[in-house]
Amino acid sequence: MINKSQLQVEAINHGTVIDHIPAGQGIKILQLFGLIKNKERITVGLNLPSVALGSKDIIKVENTWLSAEQANQLALFAPDATVNLIEDFEVGEKLQLQLPEQVEGVFSCPNSNCISHNEQVSSKFKVRAVKRQVRFRCNYCEKSFHQDFMTF
Structure with a gap:
């Protein structure tokens, strides 16, 4: 049993x-x-x-x-x-977890046209939660991405 x-x-x-x-x-x-x-x-x-x-x-x-x-x-x-x-x-x-406002140098931008892929700059994203889902907004191309699209 x-x-x-x-x-x-x-x-x-x-x-x-x-x-x-x-x-x-x-x-x-x-x-x-x-x-x-x-x-x-x-x-x-x-x-x-x-x-x-x-x-x-x-x-x-x-x-x-x-x-x-x-x-x-x-x-x-x-x-x-x-x-x-x-x-x-x-x-x-x-x-206690607190979502950071910004994350830098951790992820690559999923947008292949983003300048961060061609220039020597550290990736930067603004972070926010939308309906319990984390979203990342690239500092350079200003596109927003769901957490599932973020890569290291």
């Missing part, structure tokens, strides 16, 4: 838990933070059942703690995610 309250992803002793990530965004978050290069153990759950989201992703990284600034960058892909810093299997601190 299966226990319905059984954890689907193992608890960690020390580190960071990023939960309530919209399904499909977990891999992007691993790339954005370079967590794959981390030598610590990482547990990733994709498309897990969620009452609030229907399905969600979760990332647990042992012996690694995100800063408040990194947590705010996380909001670019998962504005409603929770970031818990874990000590001795307990939540020591919860980081």
Whole structure:
């Protein structure tokens, strides 16, 4: 018999838990933070059942703690995610996410005609949330893009 309250992803002793990530965004978050290069153990759950989201992703990284600034960058892909810093299997601190107003040098502009592809300039985007979706507006070509079109 299966226990319905059984954890689907193992608890960690020390580190960071990023939960309530919209399904499909977990891999992007691993790339954005370079967590794959981390030598610590990482547990990733994709498309897990969620009452609030229907399905969600979760990332647990042992012996690694995100800063408040990194947590705010996380909001670019998962504005409603929770970031818990874990000590001795307990939540020591919860980081509150705030969407940054601008992001620079992280993404390439999806518009192939944008001057940022031909000139030696750092990419810049204004960031805003529209109906719980994050949108990026290029500083150079002034086109607006949904988060799914943004690449590193």
